[in-house]
Amino acid sequence: MSTNQALFERAQRVIPGGVNSPVRAFRAVGGTPRFIARAHGAYMWDAEGRRYIDYIGSWGPMILGHGHPAVLEAVQKAATEGFSFGAPTEREIELAEAIITLVPSIEQVRLVSSGTEAAMSAIRLARGATGRAKLIKFEGCYHGHADALLVKAGSGLATFGHPTSAGVPPEVVQHTLVLEYNNVEQLERAFDEHGPSLACVMIEPIAGNMNFVRASLPFMRRLRELCTQHGALLVLDEVMTGFRVALGGAQSVYAGLIPGFRPDISVFGKVIGGGMPLAAFGTTRDIMKQLAPLGPVYQAGTLSGNPVATACGLATLREIAKPGFYEALAARTRSLVEGLGNAARDAGVPFVGDSEGGMFGFFFSDSLPQQYNAVMATDKDRFNRFFHGMLDAGVYLAPALYEAGFVSAAHTSDDIAATVTAARAALAS
Ligand code: KE4
Numbered sequence: 001m002s003t004n005q006a007l008f009e010r011a012q013r014v015i016p017g018g019v020n021s022p023v024r025a026f027r028a029v030g031g032t033p034r035f036i037a038r039a040h041g042a043y044m045w046d047a048e049g050r051r052y053i054d055y056i057g058s059w060g061p062m063i064l065g066h067g068h069p070a071v072l073e074a075v076q077k078a079a080t081e082g083f084s085f086g087a088p089t090e091r092e093i094e095l096a097e098a099i100i101t102l103v104p105s106i107e108q109v110r111l112v113s114s115g116t117e118a119a120m121s122a123i124r125l126a127r128g129a130t131g132r133a134k135l136i137k138f139e140g141c142y143h144g145h146a147d148a149l150l151v152k153a154g155s156g157l158a159t160f161g162h163p164t165s166a167g168v169p170p171e172v173v174q175h176t177l178v179l180e181y182n183n184v185e186q187l188e189r190a191f192d193e194h195g196p197s198l199a200c201v202m203i204e205p206i207a208g209n210m211n212f213v214r215a216s217l218p219f220m221r222r223l224r225e226l227c228t229q230h231g232a233l234l235v236l237d238e239v240m241t242g243f244r245v246a247l248g249g250a251q252s253v254y255a256g257l258i259p260g261f262r263p264d265i266s267v268f269g270k271v272i273g274g275g276m277p278l279a280a281f282g283t284t285r286d287i288m289k290q291l292a293p294l295g296p297v298y299q300a301g302t303l304s305g306n307p308v309a310t311a312c313g314l315a316t317l318r319e320i321a322k323p324g325f326y327e328a329l330a331a332r333t334r335s336l337v338e339g340l341g342n343a344a345r346d347a348g349v350p351f352v353g354d355s356e357g358g359m360f361g362f363f364f365s366d367s368l369p370q371q372y373n374a375v376m377a378t379d380k381d382r383f384n385r386f387f388h389g390m391l392d393a394g395v396y397l398a399p400a401l402y403e404a405g406f407v408s409a410a411h412t413s414d415d416i417a418a419t420v421t422a423a424r425a426a427l428a429s
């Protein structure tokens with residue numbers, strides 16, 4: 001039995017499924033998860049000493065690559081000054097100021113410890129600020145595991161959601177309406193039917209939890225108009241896209257394409273923590289004044305704004321804010337998707353890919369899916385065979401066809417070339 005297998009056996013005795021987050025168990029692709037011993041730059045090494053080119057990047061945070069010297073130094077220095085105080089620190093102000101400077105739609109921000117916590121708090125704030133209960137989310141979007149968001153579409157628009165998880169009583173999701181992503185007609189009908197009772201609409205602007213699906217411009221434009229018209233708050237979940245697809249997040253990409261576009265509330269995570277537990281939600285001062293300790297919407301956290309995590313996040317933001325960072329990252333990411341596309345074409349395999357900044361996705365299909373059921377109709381078996389072919393060749397892709405991929409500033413053109421070479425072999429077989 002390999003060391004990874006032995007570790008997996010041992011892990012499963014003491015941790016459910018042997019993992020602390022389900023996707024890591026490889027159940028979608030089969031096989032034995034790789035237990036990572038260490039990582040540096042664009043690479044990870046497993047417990048058997050095998051090296052992988054890493055396209056997970058901890059599911060987004062490691063945009064600089066692993067162990068960036070400036071980030072490591074900042075974290076080490078912060079750690080010597082104290083791990084956690086449960087009291088305010090200047091560094092939390094610095095990080096809040098940095099986020100607000102980079103994201104014009106935000107006037108104030110609250111730091112928390114995970115994307116789930118940030119999304120959950122954003123919904124409570126939207127409900128408190130509007131005095132309304134109902135919310136819309138979209139099939140295929142994931143916003144963390146807060147109860148109200150573990151929901152699948154009801155039958156038709158009139159009925160509200162049903163829980164996707166045991167342990168979530170139906171009444172907890174009775175106010176959550178699940179619509180089809182990129183479906184303008186459904187959006188119109190939902191607002192006609194429920195507009196005055198909608199607190200918010202939460203959406204991933206580029207849906208990285210169905211691999212890589214962009215909100216179409218007509219859809220995003222109409223969503224903004226309907227939210228404004230009905231007084232519902234537009235909540236952009238940028239946990240994955242924030243500071244990953246562009247310095248100003250996906251909202252800056254859409255603002256460049258839809259004049260005047262901006263969300264009401266933004267949710268961030270992943271990159272802003274640089275790999276440490278840190279997430280955030282932000283909005284206007286006017287909405288934020290509803291939040292404790294100022295207003296009636298309660299929200300709290302022992303490790304919120306943690307001094308070591310904020311040092312990691314700040315050092316990361318300082319690096320990605322440097323001129324040319326995203327141009328170089330986007331070009332490197334595009335070269336990966338183009339290289340994989342060329343390899344698939346030469347192998348006669350239907351393949352389509354897309355990328356924005358340092359985030360990419362691909363499908364074994366002839367056209368880019370526009371919503372969840374189209375994503376799940378793509379060739380899963382081929383994806384799984386490709387995943388393992390690449391893993392055996394030392395390339396670590398996302399172990400599920402509904403997950404996005406991530407390139408870091410540490411990935412070189414040689415790494416991309418090696419990845420494409422591995423893809424040629426995997427696709428040929
Ligand atoms: P966390 O609670 O996992 O920090 O964030 C939840 C979350 C919220 N919003 C979006 C758009 C997200 O992508 C996530 C978390 N993403 C998954 C990957 N698809 C994290 C990986 C995992 O669950 O282990």
